[in-house]
Amino acid sequence: MKKTIIALLAACLMPLMALAQNAQEVKSPDGNMLLKFYLEQNGKPTYELSYKGKQVIKPSHLGFKLAKDKHASMKMDEYDLLDEFTLYDAFTNSFDETWQPVWGQYKNIRNHYNELAVYLVQEHEVFTKPENPTVEGLKRHVTKRDVIIRFRVYNDGMGLRYEFPQQENLNYFIIKEECTEFAMTGDHMAWWQTGDYDTQEYPMQQSRLSEIRGLITRCIDPNSGYTPNKMTDAVVWDNASQTPFSPTGVQTSLQMKTDDGLYINLHEAACTNYSTMHLNLDDKNMVFTSWLTPDAVGNMCYMQTPCQTPWRTVLVSDDARDMLSSSLILNLNEPCALDDVSWIHPTKYCGVWWEMIVGRKSWNYTDEFPSVDIYKTDFSTARPNGRHGANNEDVKRYIDFAARNNLSEVLVEGWNTGWEDWACMWKYDVFDFQTPYPDFDIDMLNEYAHSKGVKLLMHHETSSSVTNYERYLEDAYKLMDKYGYDAVKTGYVGDIIPRGEHHYGQYMNNHYLHAVKEAAKHHIMVNAHEATRPTGLCRTYPNLVGNESARGTEYEAFHLTKPDHTVVLPFTRLQGGPMDYTPGIFETDLSQWSDNHNNVHSTLVGQLGIYLVMHGPLQMAADLPENYEKFDDALQFIRDMAIDWDDSKYIDAEPGDYITVARKAKGTDNWFVGGKCDEQGHKVDVKLDFLDAGRKYEATIYADAKNAHYLTNPKAYVITRKTVKKGDVLKMTEAPGGGFVVSIMAK
Numbered sequence: 001m002k003k004t005i006i007a008l009l010a011a012c013l014m015p016l017m018a019l020a021q022n023a024q025e026v027k028s029p030d031g032n033m034l035l036k037f038y039l040e041q042n043g044k045p046t047y048e049l050s051y052k053g054k055q056v057i058k059p060s061h062l063g064f065k066l067a068k069d070k071h072a073s074m075k076m077d078e079y080d081l082l083d084e085f086t087l088y089d090a091f092t093n094s095f096d097e098t099w100q101p102v103w104g105q106y107k108n109i110r111n112h113y114n115e116l117a118v119y120l121v122q123e124h125e126v127f128t129k130p131e132n133p134t135v136e137g138l139k140r141h142v143t144k145r146d147v148i149i150r151f152r153v154y155n156d157g158m159g160l161r162y163e164f165p166q167q168e169n170l171n172y173f174i175i176k177e178e179c180t181e182f183a184m185t186g187d188h189m190a191w192w193q194t195g196d197y198d199t200q201e202y203p204m205q206q207s208r209l210s211e212i213r214g215l216i217t218r219c220i221d222p223n224s225g226y227t228p229n230k231m232t233d234a235v236v237w238d239n240a241s242q243t244p245f246s247p248t249g250v251q252t253s254l255q256m257k258t259d260d261g262l263y264i265n266l267h268e269a270a271c272t273n274y275s276t277m278h279l280n281l282d283d284k285n286m287v288f289t290s291w292l293t294p295d296a297v298g299n300m301c302y303m304q305t306p307c308q309t310p311w312r313t314v315l316v317s318d319d320a321r322d323m324l325s326s327s328l329i330l331n332l333n334e335p336c337a338l339d340d341v342s343w344i345h346p347t348k349y350c351g352v353w354w355e356m357i358v359g360r361k362s363w364n365y366t367d368e369f370p371s372v373d374i375y376k377t378d379f380s381t382a383r384p385n386g387r388h389g390a391n392n393e394d395v396k397r398y399i400d401f402a403a404r405n406n407l408s409e410v411l412v413e414g415w416n417t418g419w420e421d422w423a424c425m426w427k428y429d430v431f432d433f434q435t436p437y438p439d440f441d442i443d444m445l446n447e448y449a450h451s452k453g454v455k456l457l458m459h460h461e462t463s464s465s466v467t468n469y470e471r472y473l474e475d476a477y478k479l480m481d482k483y484g485y486d487a488v489k490t491g492y493v494g495d496i497i498p499r500g501e502h503h504y505g506q507y508m509n510n511h512y513l514h515a516v517k518e519a520a521k522h523h524i525m526v527n528a529h530e531a532t533r534p535t536g537l538c539r540t541y542p543n544l545v546g547n548e549s550a551r552g553t554e555y556e557a558f559h560l561t562k563p564d565h566t567v568v569l570p571f572t573r574l575q576g577g578p579m580d581y582t583p584g585i586f587e588t589d590l591s592q593w594s595d596n597h598n599n600v601h602s603t604l605v606g607q608l609g610i611y612l613v614m615h616g617p618l619q620m621a622a623d624l625p626e627n628y629e630k631f632d633d634a635l636q637f638i639r640d641m642a643i644d645w646d647d648s649k650y651i652d653a654e655p656g657d658y659i660t661v662a663r664k665a666k667g668t669d670n671w672f673v674g675g676k677c678d679e680q681g682h683k684v685d686v687k688l689d690f691l692d693a694g695r696k697y698e699a700t701i702y703a704d705a706k707n708a709h710y711l712t713n714p715k716a717y718v719i720t721r722k723t724v725k726k727g728d729v730l731k732m733t734e735a736p737g738g739g740f741v742v743s744i745m746a747k
């Protein structure tokens with residue numbers, strides 16, 4: 001009996017002892033964040049995370065399933081990289097530096113972390129066939145494969161990545177699945193978007209984790225009898241390229257809040273030469289697992305050692321504002337790779353754009369041809385349709401408007417041949433990115449713009465025919481050099497060519513970065529629409545000044561966008577980099593152009609608030625010149641506003657409800673304060689304790705009028721001016737769907 005008990009006790013203690021032997025810990029510099037790593041009994045890499053003593057991530061496994069590679073010499077890919085590891089060694093390190101971004105929320109960014117790198121080894125017996133099987137048996141090898149898992153623990157979260165040193169038994173390998181788990185502690189509230197390999201333009205959803213399946217499946221399943229309601233649909237079947245993959249699949253960045261008030265955000269940093277990560281939820285156990293984007297044959301990533309994965313990031317705080325002020329994702333990216341950044345500049349722009357989006361003008365020049373061949377169709381003799389937006393006269397009008405209103409560039413979409421059948425049939429040769437339509441005099445218009453101190457902003461809609469775009473990329477950039485363009489908006493509408501690839505696969509992620517790197521050689525800034533969601537690569541390549549990569553203002557014209565969308569995106573989409581949200585729609589009543597909706601779901605002043613809440617060095621004043629002229633006193637804010645910052649202070653924030661921020665304009669003593677809220681409205685006291693003591697400032701306050709409402713009275717606003725000083729309090733009331741802005745100029 002006694003013997004049995006001892007044996008039983010020993011059996012119970014064994015895993016604990018094994019765990020203790022392997023366990024490694026690292027804390028954040030302030031001691032609040034604690035990361036534990038250990039190998040479970042069968043050598044399964046496992047980690048946990050806690051914050052101020054509260055569990056944030058329960059024990060979660062790490063590893064990969066590998067694809068069977070028919071080219072492999074030894075059948076090493078029979079063994080996944082999931083378990084049977086031993087801990088060879090572990091290293092810790094501390095790091096603290098302050099660096100200066102080329103542009104952004106702050107002049108100085110502190111990169112301060114403690115690091116743990118665990119060196120894991122997996123050994124196997126492998127048998128290979130002998131050269132002469134009649135005289136020899138199978139050959140036995142003992143092979144070993146090494147993987148390093150690196151954790152960086154910050155005061156506001158942590159990052160982890162896998163590193164694969166160059167080694168005999170792991171040179172080339174193909175990832176079938178990445179199995180990084182994030183085990184949640186409960187059924188948290190979440191702000192999420194349906195996981196999809198090709199679009200990120202769904203409305204943001206707010207629900208418990210346990211409700212995700214219901215919201216996605218009733219939209220995916222046409223037999224569910226569900227009647228689509230555009231205000232709540234998690235899957236709206238209206239995108240030119242769309243591939244949802246799982247009833248519990250969501251995109252990153254995913255924002256959550258626990259019932260006891262912890263904010264948790266999951267995303268990734270430095271996604272290069274790898275596919276974009278989504279998260280799939282096991283909603284019985286509340287465990288997320290990484291879900292990569294496949295290529296055309298179903299593989300996730302092709303790896304060659306030495307190599308590493310992107311960082312998997314977890315932000316944690318008990319204060320929602322820390323989600324917005326965090327620089328963790330930038331810090332996990334490599335320093336700037338460009339020697340000369342003097343040509344990268346903040347850009348306020350307007351453009352020949354909204355009038356096409358609302359259907360008043362067209363991108364295409366003619367309606368005459370059932371199809372076009374850009375090499376053969378003679379546009380010079382084609383009959384113009386009379387609605388072409390990018391014509392000399394109108395572009396000059398936009399240039400004049402920009403020059404008068406302190407906007408440095410004018411985007412012109414639809415300037416080049418090919419738009420007649422651009423978005424159909426998975427067509428290869430849609431554009432050559434060089435041939436203007438007959439009514440767009442590229443030479444004259446650029447000269448005209450330059451004579452007024454304005455530049456034209458190039459547009460390359462690739463129609464997702466990426467091989468075609470790469471074929472012309474160098475010539476297209478040379479054309480920009482020739483005429484003095486220094487920024488390009490690119491677009492990836494439709495299914496990708498090479499056919500079968502997805503927008504967020506490894507192939508496309510390599511393409512987006514290639515385009516940015518090549519652009520840098522020409523001193524060109526890039527603003528890529530429909531490209532993969534950013535992961536902080538703008539630190540390394542600061543000429544990546546913007547991305548759309550989420551549902552932007554254009555959806556106000558296509559369908560409806562709920563007022564809380566713009567107070568969710570800063571918590572989610574903007575974690576990896578700025579968004580070209582294209583706000584500033586002053587004529588919120590769209591009924592003159594279309595009959596399927598009435599107005600933009602924001603007040604006019606709420607549109608101004610977006611410029612501050614969604615920071616970025618490229619901001620569009622998206623409405624038409626004639627609409628701005630109706631509200632010239634409110635346009636003054638766009639004329640005055642800065643878009644690059646020495647400092648940013650979040651005054652209050654709650655995902656999906658409201659955000660208020662004060663930002664100090666780069667290289668000046670001027671401040672700009674802004675707020676945006678959801679359909680509930682919001683009140684906030686802005687204490688001006690960030691101003692310099694003993695100094696006076698002239699404040700111009702743009703507020704929603706008392707009776708303003710995004711649905712019934714969106715254009716009602718009040719502008720007041722007063723002298724303010726440090727310590728004064730501005731009591732602001734934001735209307736439902738509204739916001740406010742204040743410019744505070746040092747006297």
Ligand code: NOJ
Nearest residue numbers: 413461491493529548554
């Ligand atoms: C989608 C982009 O988001 C939009 O801004 C652009 O006008 C169209 N594609 C055409 O390129």
Ligand code: CA
Nearest residue numbers: 564656657678
């Ligand atoms: Ca809300």
